[in-house]
Amino acid sequence: MPENDIDPHAAPSLSAVEAEHSNDAGLSTDAAEHTPARLAPLVDRARGYVDAASSANTRRAYASDWKHFTAWCRRQGLSPLPPNVQTVGLYITALASGSGAAGQKGAAVSTIERRLSSLSWNYTQRSLHLDRKDRHIATVLAGIRNSHAAPPRQKEALLPEELIAMLETLDRGTLRGLRDRAMLLIGFAGGLRRSEIVALDVGRDQTDDGRGWIEILDQGIVVTLRGKTGWREVEIGRGSSERTCPVVAVETWMKLAKIAHGPLFR
Template sequence: MTSGPSDGATRTTDDDAPAQVAGQVTEVSEHPSPTLPAHLERLTERARDYVDAASSANTRRAYGADWKHFSGWCRRQGLELFPPSPQVVGLYITACASGAAIPGGKPNAVSTIERRLSALGWNFAQHGTPLDRADRHIATVLAGIRNTHGRPPVQKEAVLPENVIAMLETLERGTLRGLRDRAMLLLGFAGGLRRSEIVALDAGRDQTEDGRGWIEILDKGMLVTLRGKTGWREVEIGRGSSDSTCPVVAVQTWLKLAKIGHGPLFRRVTSRGKDVGPDRLTDQQVARLVKRTALAAGVRADLSEGERQMMFAGHSLRAGLASSAEVDERYVQKQLGHASAEMTRRYQRRRDRFRVNLTKAAGL
């Protein structure tokens, strides 16, 4: 699944306050199962842990919220959840597309409806009652929704190197929060990392249970080992041409002054900016950092304030590296962990627009 909660789904007034996540995963009740011998109970718990590990936390939150949305709609319509009915699901996605799924609701985007369908399929499967998404009551309605409401994909604006430098200038100098945010921006851009990958890093290997990667500082740069959407990968981040814009120097400075030698790499700054707490930042805080600094730096100042508010998010860093790096696409693909070269080319097409003018080449 590629869709997930939007960058702006959760807001807090304090960037370092713990994010309150809406739509926590709704527990899916299991069918009664035979009582297992006591010596197998520990294996049962481990199996549940592996089930959780099969998908990301963002995916589980989205699936839980979608199941709750569908359950509420069925309850209001007087319909039964089980067994799964393609006719009922077809009516549900029609309600989603028309804005009638909840009182006073708005029409869902096609990508949201497709994610909701994935969530229903997953939840029904957990009950041992699979949903047939190929059934004509679902497939035909979904095809009609795509044809009627489909829109070109909306991509976040890429921040280019000159934008990142301007964004760094908006951060407070000499403060722990400013040092941390500087390190996050430079590491996220130079590594082409997803926002979830940035905050999941530890200061060293296998230091926390919730960590999904770690960093190693070497003479020539920094090696980031992380577990992303496509599995484990290594990301090489070389040293910059200047200490002021070098991601390695920025991370080293943050680690030294924040006195971090073990545990989460990026954490909350507490006590009015004087101390560093133990809590790992959330990925929403990366998105807010990028948006806040991009707006403060005047990136795309040619657009209205409302348009600019919608253009920047955590993905802007990742898109920026892919759009600006003038190297062979296979190196960009490896850095970003793309499963296919076609995904990488989507960014490079934006970079290469109008480089070749076929109109003039044809003689016009």
């Protein structure tokens, strides 16, 4: 994939192209302007659904990655738009190679793959398509994986006795200790991710950035979560001992912290 295969002068200037495709909302500015006034509420609702398709953190990460890519293109005299598989292939090569300075390491394979996903998403929002299966991208990425990828590390599972030892380090006389105790127990019992635990609300639709909520029943807690593939429910039963019961821990935290609405853990 020689660099001289790319003619930077054949693509529009960066500023001109970015101005033309500056709308990331999935609905172009031109389309919105030509939509009949009576459909304006539907346009606003559609934009809301577009925002709901991904979390705010994900959109911020995609925007940051796009900014990084366009800055690299500007330095190389290339244009990020329209999508050019050779340009993207050179970009991920540059990421893997680092700056070329002595001791400078390239980006991790996971970082490169994330940036590549971000580029695909950004192009899709501009009604453009990046062919990631093209040899200029797929073959280069395969070579990067073979050359730089570290073998996966299997984490050891946390055992119940280790969890109990962790709980014993927490002060039951402070709200922080009660909160952390509830977070550890509900996370362990439900197999929840850290991001899922901290995004829980007390009830449904109580915060804009909430990713789920809880419902306390006689038998236990039902945790409703929104993930990448949709909604799911996790049932957490009451424990045989109040000392390690996740439901009692959550109830105690909510009662003493006087939490009845909004984020569950704060």
